[in-house]
Amino acid sequence: MKSYGLFSAALIATGTLWAAAPAQAQDASWGCQVLLCAASQNPSWHGVSYCVPPMTKLITAMAEPGFSWPICEQAKAGKPGRENYEQCREGTKVGYSEHGRDGNRREPDRCVTTVNVCRDRLSNRRTGNNLDYRTVAGGRDGNSCIQETSSLRPRRADPWYFDIPNEQGKKQRFWFNLNY
Template sequence: MKRSAALLVAFGLGFAPGVGIGARAQDASFGCKVLLCAAAAPSWQGIPYCVPVMQALFRHLAKGGGWPSCPEGNASGLGYEPYQACPAGLTSVQSPTDGGADFMPAPNGSLCADLSKPQQICSGGDGGCTTSYPTTPRDPRSEPYYVDISTANGSQRFYFSLRGY
């Protein structure tokens, strides 16, 4: 029954005003297919049509290709966020490279620091003190790549991984 209802809806849409006769998802450009699948709720993985489309996308990106374009879609370029967000009140920072204690705010920094709690660290009798902050390591994302897709309800961020492609 579900299959026949789906076929009836698909058939009916083919003759709806403003919809071209014979227009099908298969006829869309690769970039538009990707956007349709990426924006699917709850996930493209549960839609058989989308699985090969998204696997082809991930293989393309893993080989250094760019995010495919869809003239009708409103999507950002490819982004990368290797870590989960820091808890409220903490700032993402990059660990000092010179062994010092100067933490620099960095969106993709590997640490979360509480910049409201400076700590003076002094070594030896030469008066050389540096300021440090309590830090915790950031949790890595299992799906660090993303693209923002604009919809009628606002913008939605789609995260994914290229591991295994």
């Protein structure tokens, strides 16, 4: 969807078009400007000259103490969500590579699967897979053929998202980033 079509549709959805005179995107509140720009997909907000000032203002404001995300009340989208990592592939689970000083887990940055290395060791050597193995305790002698392998989860290029309801109230997810 082109960004101008998105702006028109979003402005209508947010109720910022008036019957007397058509509104422009720059007439929207800052929260609606941010939402409109974040939802721009092709090109992203980086490629829409109108979007650079409100998004730059947002990025700057986020560094200030007491920052509060600007909301577009009319769009009923609320604050954005954030997911730094892609989903793990089917058959794996999310894992953690490290724990903090307080014992709590850090970010879920690994994809973990359980494998029978006795059966799979030869095939892994043949294919040259470089996987991290962790032995799962078990068996008579404390060793087990069942081990966990893990790999790094890919990071998302666009970790932020808004869930914006359409005309039927069904939410559509729009991913974006806050990189300059």
